Amino acid sequence: MKSVKNTVGALLVLLAVTACNNEESNIQTEIKIPVSVTIIKPQSISRFIETTGTVYSSKEGAIKSELTGIYRLQTNPATGRPFALGDAVRQGQVIIRLEDKEFENNLQLDGKKLSLEVSENNLNKQKSLFEKGGVTQTELNQASIDYVNSKYAYENAEIQKAKMFVKAPFTGVIVSIPYHTDGVRIDQGQELFKVMEYEHLLMDVKLPEKHLPEVTLNQLVQITNYNLATDTILGKISQISPVIDTETRTFQSVLQINNDKKLLRPGMFIKAAILSEQRDSTIVIPKETIISRQDGKVVFTVENGIATEKKITTGLENQDVIEVLDGLKVNDRLVVTGFETLRNKSKVSVIQ
Structure with a gap:
């Protein structure tokens, strides 16, 4: 009788252990790995x-004095104060004026202008007389020479006077303007701005x-x-x-x-x-989602709660993303986090 009881007890224990093991097995088979996914859409990718x-x-110029003269920094009409660092200037705008009365007098600009007018009138008169036979070709040529010389003399005097007005050579910004006390004499060749x-x-x-x-x-x-x-x-x-x-x-x-x-x-x-x-309208995925193996590159996609391993062929890439030429298609659900522990056909729980 005691033997029968022992046998029954052993069977009950065995049944309890078997049931417990089956329950643990069922729990293990139901474990799902949490992952995050993204739906693949056509994108563009660039390589740099x-x-x-x-x-x-692209353009800069250091302007130096071409003459000796008294330094006069001009007022910027946009600010109401003397031109300064950072001021925007227009091409041809006078930034500095050099004064030298003796130099101006030596140019004899007014006299040369009057001489030009006289020589021009004389040339026109000689042309008219030449057509009527009143003067010779030599006299006409001499009148032409006098006019040309007067014209060059006046233009050269204007060029020299223009050097007293130091202008911006192009539209830009003043980036350097050495300090010179207003009213001091500036020597030729000194940088002005x-x-x-x-x-x-x-x-x-x-x-x-x-x-x-x-x-x-x-x-x-x-x-x-x-x-x-x-x-x-x-x-x-x-x-x-x-x-x-x-x-x-x-x-x-x-x-x-x-x-x-x-x-x-x-x-x-x-x-x-x-x-x-x-490339435009192509499949692009984050580079960190790719697992590199000896036989190639793989990623995981999810469908109906099952993770599937996909072998891919890649193309153009940059620092963050890479193009997939084969192995994936539009609307695939790509695993972007949690893929490290996945195996092919693993059960997953998608979290967003």
């Missing part, structure tokens, strides 16, 4: 050649020779600077050297940058991204 450098103005135009900037870049086939004239360039975190300025390739430097294995190019908002300043260090290739 990145480089850095310092920008400089410097003007820059930086609505268009330039940058010299040297690129590895492997990029030579990818770089063309007028190619789009995106410009960024650490001071302009939210702004991207556009430029283009304006010049390309066909020669490869034998020491650095690079070729030189010049970037022209549209800086009409004047967000950049000459001398700034910038980053330039040259657009070398672009």
